[in-house]
Amino acid sequence: MNYNRIYNSDSSAYIDIPILGTYNNSYDGTRTLSGRVDSPYQIDDVTNFNNWTGTPSEYVVTTLGNRVSVLTGVDNAITNESLNNFFKKTDIDFYGSQTKTYTMLLKDNNGTYPYLKYESSDYRKSLKIVLGETVQSKEPGIYLLYRGLTNYTYNNGYSYKQENACNIINLAIPVPINKLAKMLYDMESYYEYNIVNNENQGVFSTSLCASRLLNPNDAVIGGLTIAKYLGSSSQTHLTSTNRIFIDDKVWQDIDKIEEKEIEKNDDGTYNDGDGEGGKGEGPSTLPDGDTIDKITIPTLSPISLGIYNIYKMTVAQFRDFKSNLWNNTVMDYLTKIWQSNPMDSILSVALAPFTPTTSADTNIYIGGQTIPNATGAPLVESYVYHVFNLNYDDKIGTVWGNKYDYDGVSYTLFVPFVGFQKLTVNDIYHKSLELNYIIETLTGNGICYLYTKPQESNFDTKEKNRPTYSWSFNCYSKIPLSGRNMDSFVTGIISGVGGALSGNLGGITTLATARPTIQRSGELKANTAYMGGRRPFLIIEYSNLFIKKGQYSKEGRPSWRYTKLSNCNGFTKCKDAQIECENYMSQDEANEINNLLNEGVII
């Protein structure tokens, strides 16, 4: 296939790229180039452009690089100033922080028509394209916009537009970025062929628009406007074609992409189906709903009652504590208070997976008795609160652009101290995730809940933030000082009080090894949690979608619209088609047409 490859003197080659700037083609045949030029590419002249007479002005604005926005209009009223203003707005649009809508008005001899509407927000952009008189929301992406045919009468060397359809976009076709260049070429070929064979006078035009920022590595960014004019019945026609330059190596890479691989990157379009919603009125009747508050730390803090104290201790401090706990004076004192089990005065010793907020080190205080030479940092709060964030949609977003973004994906969340948890796709997709932990510092018991916040890209724009999942857990690794263990231990100590056990607190750890208290007391779960992963993460499994070559041209994209068939393009399949048998059409012919429409036709 001839891709209009242009060879340099050194045998290197390139393909056309879009021209930047504004073309102003006047009635008198003069042509000026102007407009915004802030791309590494050069403005270049159009090819095969001769004697553009008798036609309205043709404006072509194309930018490359990080600012992509293409407008094409037949309009005498557009000025460079208005275009520049539009692009300024577009920049704000792309980089702005608030939802804005900009409408570019194109004016021609027959009036003013809304052309494109860009809507954006601080996160993700949406695109609304005016198709005829229907404003359709589109997924962010790149679209080729087919404009309607405008017929011209030709009289005394001047043409006059007969219809006002020139500014109306009939079709917006999503363009996979790696297929862009080939599509542009095919489109050009198609229109040239179409014009010659239909022997019409007219202007065919296409334009390209993009509603997202394109990355430098996207390789091919650009637009093409084809405006062909048949000045007379003798079929002398003029051509204005923006040139597209693509480095030959890049083009060869594109050329090597197999159709199947290209089609995998599905930029599927979306519409709301124009449905009537059965007997109801659809989502408009749904309540707005409430934003559910996050779960917060309890306001009352048991530790503030002074009934117990929790100390954060270093290993050295623990050794000091052990050494001094068995001081005869201390143990005698504790035995007087807790006669049956003096070790009940020690609630727990644990390894905690966090650093709590404490005050300065003080002497450890048990049952009203200060343990001499034993210090620790007392905790000031009964609860610890931590939040983990994952802006998932920001990192992946739409994958296939079709239902497999939901049906073909599974999400598994690893929740520290809880384990792997399966999540429902609709709870997660297009939402940022917030994992909130509240841990009670005395026991290590805690709750963890997943708080989801819908993004702008979520299809339901009224969905509100809410806790979606919650789990309970214990995150401490407890060192066995449970009451039962300590009973026997302390009993033995008491019977042998006399200093033999003084300084022998190592017996505690020995005991732990000898008696699997952890298992019996059911604390294994807690200790296992402590040993598990500490940082939450999300595992996403995507189906490997396979779109058959030519699937859409042979089977179409799924649709469910009640519409005039002239609004359709390409393969179109109907359900229970009903053609009225009118004029000279027989019933048999009507039946045959209905059958063909139900099987699928190409419009």
Next chain:
Amino acid sequence: MNINLYVNNSQNNVVNKDISLVQSLTDSHLLKNVSNNTLEIVVSYNENYNKVNYLYIPHFKRYYYITDITYSQQKLIITAKCDVLMSFKSQILQSEQIVIAQENTGDMYLEDATWSEDSRQYVRNLYFDEDHFNHSQDCYLLAVMS
């Protein structure tokens, strides 16, 4: 009877056929109606007609697929079947229908849409931003009755 002979470059299920006029004839005549929508027409022999596959009969306001051409006594007998799509394209395009599939636009999230998926999966792991429970944060806690 007037007929126009064409070369049709389109598939049969295309509504608006891409056709190229080869010859307009004024001396043809209808031989017989084979069935409701199939005709046999007799035209004078011309070797250029070998490549035609489509015709239009202005009097009937209908386009026809040429399904067979036979030679007989310096004449060609053309068997033609009506192309209802091309013949009634205006009515078809102006009619409103329930469209369940379209080539270039649609609701890609419809539940009954069908694509294929193979057995392989793409798996991606995403860490949450923070690491509050990093092991460096671990500590010993002693809880006692005060």
